[in-house]
Amino acid sequence: MGAKSRIFSSRGKVIAAALIGILVGFGSCYLYYKPQVEDLNMRLSNTLEDLSTAEEKITQLQSELTSVQAEKSRLEELASSLNSSLTETIQKLSDKENELKKALEDLNTMKSRLTAMNETIAQKEEKIAMLNAKISTLEDRIDKIEEAISKLETDRTLLIYLRMELPETREAALEYWQRVKDISTRSDPRLGPLVDEIVPYIDAYYDWRAKMPGPEATKDEIADWLYELYFSPAINYLRAIDRFTREAYLVIITHIEALTE
Numbered sequence: 001m002g003a004k005s006r007i008f009s010s011r012g013k014v015i016a017a018a019l020i021g022i023l024v025g026f027g028s029c030y031l032y033y034k035p036q037v038e039d040l041n042m043r044l045s046n047t048l049e050d051l052s053t054a055e056e057k058i059t060q061l062q063s064e065l066t067s068v069q070a071e072k073s074r075l076e077e078l079a080s081s082l083n084s085s086l087t088e089t090i091q092k093l094s095d096k097e098n099e100l101k102k103a104l105e106d107l108n109t110m111k112s113r114l115t116a117m118n119e120t121i122a123q124k125e126e127k128i129a130m131l132n133a134k135i136s137t138l139e140d141r142i143d144k145i146e147e148a149i150s151k152l153e154t155d156r157t158l159l160i161y162l163r164m165e166l167p168e169t170r171e172a173a174l175e176y177w178q179r180v181k182d183i184s185t186r187s188d189p190r191l192g193p194l195v196d197e198i199v200p201y202i203d204a205y206y207d208w209r210a211k212m213p214g215p216e217a218t219k220d221e222i223a224d225w226l227y228e229l230y231f232s233p234a235i236n237y238l239r240a241i242d243r244f245t246r247e248a249y250l251v252i253i254t255h256i257e258a259l260t261e
Helices: 002-163 170-187 191-210 219-229 234-260
Strands: none
Touching: 002 170, 002 234, 170 191, 170 234, 191 234, 219 234
16 A cells, blocks of 8 residues: 555655646747737737628628629610610611612712703703794894885885876875875885975976866977976976986885895
8 A cells, every 4th residue: 555655655656747838838839829828818809800791791792793683784784775775776877878879879869860851951941042033033123024024014005105197286296295294204204205395396387287188289288388397496496306206116026135144
């Protein structure tokens, strides 16, 4: 028993010494590692805080990501809709472009037709101008013809008077030549003064005629009477009539020629 007690006592001492050593070592280690542990704890605490903050950020980012994904989906749908609208718009633009090309072709065709029509119109206008000139010439010609016809009608009346026998009395002669002057001046105003040259010799002529021998007169008496005509103012009456008649016929011939040109 005593031996056992000594053994156990020795073991206890060893164990105790070991425990003390362990405790001392542990204490030394504790003292040695305590700052590091505290630093580690602090870092761990900070890390945990950072993790908490990171988790919050992650939660926030996940929420934002969800929103972004939702917005992305909305934008994708919108992009798809826009692509569909764009495709439809492009097709419409293509159709419009084809319509525009056709319209331009039609316009060019119309321009070509219009140019041809303008050329035709210009040619027609030129022909119309020529026709108008011809019409104007014809109108002038017609006016001249109408004037000539009007004058020829007057000339016809004048010819009737020129073919009449000279009046038997001076009163009838004066009336006759006044009528002839009125007609002849309408035919040609230049004939009026020639008639005026006749009128002053009416009295002289009819004075000479009053001396005409009777039916029982001899040839010598008739010859003397006729001879007297050439030495009296009465001859001027006949000469003035002759000048007027020649000029009147010349005027009438001129009017006829103007009508037949």
